[in-house]
Amino acid sequence: MLPSQELIKLPQAQSFNPHLKRPRDHCGIFAIENHRGTIPAAEIAFFGLQGLQHRGQESTGIAFVDSTGLRAKKGMGLVGQVFSRKEISAIEANTILGHVRYSTTGSSSLVNTQPLIAHSSDGHSLAIAHNGNLSNSSVLWQELLDQGQIFLSTSDTEVLLAYIYRNRYRSITGSVAEIMNISRGAYSAAIMDKEKIVAFRDPHGFRPLCIGRLGDANIFASETCALDSVGATFEREVQPGEIVLSSGGKLTSFIPEAGRQAKKTFCIFEYVYFARADSNLNGKNVHQVRKAIGENLAGKLNNNVDLIVPSPDSGTSAAMGLSEATGVPMDWAVYRNPYSDRTFIQPGQSYREIRAQLKYNPITDLVRGKSVAIVDDSIVRGTTARHLTRLLKKAGASQIHIIIASPPYLHPCYYGIDIPLASELALAQSNPKKMAEFIGADSLIFASLEDLYKGTGANKEDLCTACFTGDYPLSSPANKTIRGDQLEQPKK
């Protein structure tokens, strides 16, 4: 225990707290247990992780058991870059725990690649793969620090692993159940040891996690598209607060007391932006949800709009819905060059124009003289919208209207989304008119929360909408004891 006078210094020292820095914990999980097919389990995991690559491009890793025990292969880069066919095919294990992680800069983040392994001397080493973000990780972290635990990584996944390890008593599932009593925030995760995989979601169910079946094997995956990628059948979603154990291809499951008490608050931004269009979330296809949100925007479309143009490629689904609902034609009037390399762009005036041109090119004939509505799924800083507006105006569009298929993004997320910097949120927080001015558009229209509820078919109370509303679902007693922890917002 640190002497109390030292704690007073904490606020000044925050800049050294890696947990107070902008986390980027958008991730994907793919685990397969008891695979006996012709294609080795490690290859199935390789394919499955490629199916989740959109959830994380920074790094990837797999854990498995070989003759030396539980170990991991990990690296920075895409799945297809980190693993060679030769390495993967040489892995004989029937059970694999895999992970992809979001892109950040800096090779130092190598210590944060997952799965993390807690090495043990008694043959009970544990590996963890985690999607989400503990909102009280600083508190938990400090508690463990006070008890002498050291942390080699700067991720809250190590905190989670440490708690599960030290609270495991006789079983992993018991230890995970214990976790639900103390950790707050988002965690869809899977734990692996020599004999089993234990998958679980936090009681709120912020992040998705589903169960699939491939022959004799059980699969846990962040999204259903990964099941499709490997030809597995979708069984069901892991329930919020549920702990599912797969061993020898058999599933058992329970929801501990702590898992039952929380309100279910699935992240609305998974529908808006994160999930792959062909995935199903809570039984709904994501592409169709986005189309439906676009349809719901029909009444807000300026009457004089001649052409609907999707922001490539994120605005396509909503633009389709809007076009179908209004009868206003949609066309791909902006081409996006997949080969453009922003790293060559220097700061400064002379490069400003080329910045947008390189990536986007309007088809002049399609927009000349027309009033154009550009549709995108969401907006943070508005720079893409500004680029497109400028390019289409230069190409002769008479008016530009920006249609965003979600409300303004106003509040940081503490449950697993890359938190936009305050400066990035400032413009949105000011007001839509100022943002429209920045963008240079003739109007800027947002979907309402109601539009999103209707589109998702989910009940208002089943979704976390904190990034749009500031209405954070978590306000627990634990917060009252936070020292120097600014992460968790007070319940309004």
Add this chain to the structure above:
Amino acid sequence: MLPSQELIKLPQAQSFNPHLKRPRDHCGIFAIENHRGTIPAAEIAFFGLQGLQHRGQESTGIAFVDSTGLRAKKGMGLVGQVFSRKEISAIEANTILGHVRYSTTGSSSLVNTQPLIAHSSDGHSLAIAHNGNLSNSSVLWQELLDQGQIFLSTSDTEVLLAYIYRNRYRSITGSVAEIMNISRGAYSAAIMDKEKIVAFRDPHGFRPLCIGRLGDANIFASETCALDSVGATFEREVQPGEIVLSSGGKLTSFIPEAGRQAKKTFCIFEYVYFARADSNLNGKNVHQVRKAIGENLAGKLNNNVDLIVPSPDSGTSAAMGLSEATGVPMDWAVYRNPYSDRTFIQPGQSYREIRAQLKYNPITDLVRGKSVAIVDDSIVRGTTARHLTRLLKKAGASQIHIIIASPPYLHPCYYGIDIPLASELALAQSNPKKMAEFIGADSLIFASLEDLYKGTGANKEDLCTACFTGDYPLSSPANKTIRGDQLEQPKK
């Protein structure tokens, strides 16, 4: 001169003739002359080549003059992989000749990367960048071999360069004019020396080449989209048979006698497949041409079709046109995973299913119980159509109709397109019914040539349609003397 009895052996030795092998000469050219802007010419060329990356991903290179004379930086890979910002920014030259080349396998092809440089002792070294394919390259090659020329590369570009160099007399332009008398086939190309760039198209004008202006600089580019990428204005296209010289930012041009005599026959496949959707070819936007072809297919669409699905992503433009013309809704019912890595797939039954699943995933809800039309721009072997048909049927589609926005690809191209292997063309050449059976579709419908003429707005006689019709534009006296050269087809 080789003794005549040795020539008789040639047919048996063909397997050693690299010019008789399947060429893959799909390429892009970007040249800038006399650039004085803030952004260095080499960076402009870097951005411009990224705008042409779709025309060649195998290798790239740039030529320029520095204190050591005319030299080149080249390498295997994408533009953003081959060149580092540091290297590019260090190049002070105001004139750059750049090239991208199609993807083949084998590092040995490094000798074929362009620009090629003919080194000279009198300060008159020449660099060449070439898009196209000489149909009589074997004849020309043999002539030069007989005269003692050796060839370090296996590309017809070295043949072209050797002829231009040895026929240059007093000027490059004169030498290029001479080329038009002897070389047959497709060549949009640019030659560079210390003082100028000379760009030219073969008299038939098979491949595109256009002129742009950026400040005081002239640009030659394979497609207009590359001009847009760097913020240059489109000036005009280089005419078939035209030789354009840019020196000190000034353009002069002429069409030699040989350039005037040929029939203009622009490659119809540039409209169908090659060119970027946002480029203009002969004044027509490519995306809109493809849409128009789709519209022209309206009458051929089976009445019972419920949904039009574009083959991702090549069928989008035509599918849009078809949907607009018929009123049948279009939707993106198949997701394509940009991260899927085919190199992991092994041959064999167990991998067959996973092969398609990895790359494509249908949205089951959209197609279940429906009669679906899959639209693609062209078809060669039919494997993609077969994959999609199988996936959509498995997802519950009641019928699958394949709509191809071009006629069957039946004949090899000798003018710059990767020649499909005979075995790949076999199925198409049999008959559409057999191909539909292979694909497993309920019907297989092709656009007619008339559909394409209407879509492009070009006259029938102005286009080369040999790949669809076998009607090769070139049947010259030179062919009569070919020894062991199977490349050029007799005029039917």
Add this chain to the structure above:
Amino acid sequence: MLPSQELIKLPQAQSFNPHLKRPRDHCGIFAIENHRGTIPAAEIAFFGLQGLQHRGQESTGIAFVDSTGLRAKKGMGLVGQVFSRKEISAIEANTILGHVRYSTTGSSSLVNTQPLIAHSSDGHSLAIAHNGNLSNSSVLWQELLDQGQIFLSTSDTEVLLAYIYRNRYRSITGSVAEIMNISRGAYSAAIMDKEKIVAFRDPHGFRPLCIGRLGDANIFASETCALDSVGATFEREVQPGEIVLSSGGKLTSFIPEAGRQAKKTFCIFEYVYFARADSNLNGKNVHQVRKAIGENLAGKLNNNVDLIVPSPDSGTSAAMGLSEATGVPMDWAVYRNPYSDRTFIQPGQSYREIRAQLKYNPITDLVRGKSVAIVDDSIVRGTTARHLTRLLKKAGASQIHIIIASPPYLHPCYYGIDIPLASELALAQSNPKKMAEFIGADSLIFASLEDLYKGTGANKEDLCTACFTGDYPLSSPANKTIRGDQLEQPKK
């Protein structure tokens, strides 16, 4: 605390204990504090680590403080491969902690690269660089595991760091002093935080560590050659059991009670093999020590020897001494090819001959018809001696005598040397005659311990000679409670 019945299982589970596997902890440390010279501190560290590269080629890393706190750059490979000039020059810190680590196979060992950092929320993060091996690491590790600590790496350095962190109370130096009470074995190490570097050696002083001065900066380095590399002056060695703190360029030091009690036992193998020839250990130049050992062997040399040949390059110093003392000429009769690549060699009879030839080539003229003495510094498996014997006999040598400038290596080291596998030691342990038979030599002569004492000038009781004698210096009460820990040998 784990329930006791679980502990019974431990022996069976040993194969999963990474601490029971063959450690390879040969390492080098270079730390610089308070550097203000023209050349940035990070560059000085780069040069200094290259001067210690012989002590570890697997991986390297540096720790330093920047605006985000204490952090590390690390990677697998040589110093010149892991760090780019650009990265190093961008580091503005005046204090750097650097490390090089021995070569092992397996990318998974990335988690073991040093410095390790224990991240803290109060601005008191700690980095550690460690050379040595804790002989009771399994015990310490288990204690921490029992208390809930998890370990992400498999190195005993994390154990050391965890103990220092949790025992730090008010000061780092106090915590390090505490370490000396509980950890056994070899540890020359340095700890860094935002304000200082604390360097220390275990009470036995197994591994070297010295202090240098460069302008206003203090340097801690494993060997004096690293001081020479950067132009620093040698100040003194860190004493066994001493804790030295450098802060703001000022040194303070003390030897805690636990540091005073132990017998000093410097590793004799540092003289024999590890240290660079130009380093000084305990005031003696290593090359001259090795020469002196060679001289001491004069009486053992067979009278009929015509030529002394050093085993390239490790036998040179001793061979020189032997030649000078006996008057028998020495010559470099075997050339070693620095470019030979063993990875190409396959197992099997056909490759057996080529295996030796590739790396070593005798100069036939020099050895034909002669009785040759091959001199090497040490011998473990005897394969190099066998290769050389065979090659020289084939080249016409009439007799081959093997002279080893140290005693037979018979016992594993638990204090920081790569422990030879039991199978590798078996031959040596049998008897010298069997080894001579294996090698195929006419005789095999070893230096005695007395030869080494005379050569080093050190007292017998000041050296650890366990690898030659099995006489392990450590036999502490802690050992009595070891559960399943086979590492530490009982005192004989």
Add this chain to the structure above:
Amino acid sequence: MLPSQELIKLPQAQSFNPHLKRPRDHCGIFAIENHRGTIPAAEIAFFGLQGLQHRGQESTGIAFVDSTGLRAKKGMGLVGQVFSRKEISAIEANTILGHVRYSTTGSSSLVNTQPLIAHSSDGHSLAIAHNGNLSNSSVLWQELLDQGQIFLSTSDTEVLLAYIYRNRYRSITGSVAEIMNISRGAYSAAIMDKEKIVAFRDPHGFRPLCIGRLGDANIFASETCALDSVGATFEREVQPGEIVLSSGGKLTSFIPEAGRQAKKTFCIFEYVYFARADSNLNGKNVHQVRKAIGENLAGKLNNNVDLIVPSPDSGTSAAMGLSEATGVPMDWAVYRNPYSDRTFIQPGQSYREIRAQLKYNPITDLVRGKSVAIVDDSIVRGTTARHLTRLLKKAGASQIHIIIASPPYLHPCYYGIDIPLASELALAQSNPKKMAEFIGADSLIFASLEDLYKGTGANKEDLCTACFTGDYPLSSPANKTIRGDQLEQPKK
């Protein structure tokens, strides 16, 4: 043929003539024909090229015949970097032509990697590997240029290949014989086609080339050490002017008329510096030649010298000879760090000291108060000698005498050695005293030519000594017509 008035411009244009630039053509050749052993021929070539790696580290390549004809694998870097075991083992050919090339900077030199292949349509493609430098390459090159040949590389090897190809008439050997009539300078080379290897040396025999036997295979290698590396037996050297054909494992050979007329002038610098110590040149072991030269210097050694120190590692052989002849003890008083990385060193005063320290470290005890003689094999700019002098004086040496085991290097080489820049030769050309001043040594002593003749055992008239004497062996009629070619020196 270019009009004559254009030729007048040539002198001004020289800077664009790559053949007038500093060539770096130090190379090694390894060819194996008709290999039938268990280890594939390509692996034998791999091992053999590693045995010649000291002759060229820039690039390497091998040529061989597979189902697609004659082709090459080449790349920048060391043999072990360019070729993977997998690639090499997959090559089934029994005949391989391999090459290593000297290190230069600039990736553009990729076009100059060897073997070069002249592709032919009649199955008679030729590959060449070349060691040496044509002194009249500019003339030959211009002749071919005038005849229309273009050159994609900037190496004289392409000139050689073009002449052999165009003069081949009915046989390769006839064409090679023809070459001896027209090309001047140094060329040990091998030509390969589908059926054979033809190896040859220029009539002067500047560069070495020997023949070995391995089972049924014949080997051609630049040095005998490469034969040893692969376990082949040395058969004999290729004679100056001899053309040796190996086909089906059978050797035939002849010396054409042109090959008989020239004076034999073997490069003396191969003995002094180039060749590996364990190679034999003209039947003499190189290490022993160098030792003998050292012995011959005994009379020149200052009487007061206490210690002989070899310059690491190039001065070892001569230092040994000198020590043995004089009785003055020799010791390795300077350690060279093989890991030092000069690329980190910046220009400027602050880095000056560190420049030498990083690479070299004196053992102070050995030199303090002593008069030291530093021995090296040769000297060009004197920078290494200056570094060592400064370091040893700082370490306390009372005097430093520099002993160079060859005469001053005063004249550029046009026969295959990297030509030192004029500025590098300036100091040497001034006089030894000025060079001693630059170095800071108390004396600077060179071996005389007579010392070298005695050491090599070769007759004075059988060696090319142009680099020491300016006495160039070649002064042919061809030179009289050179236009703008400054390469070949007039016969004095």
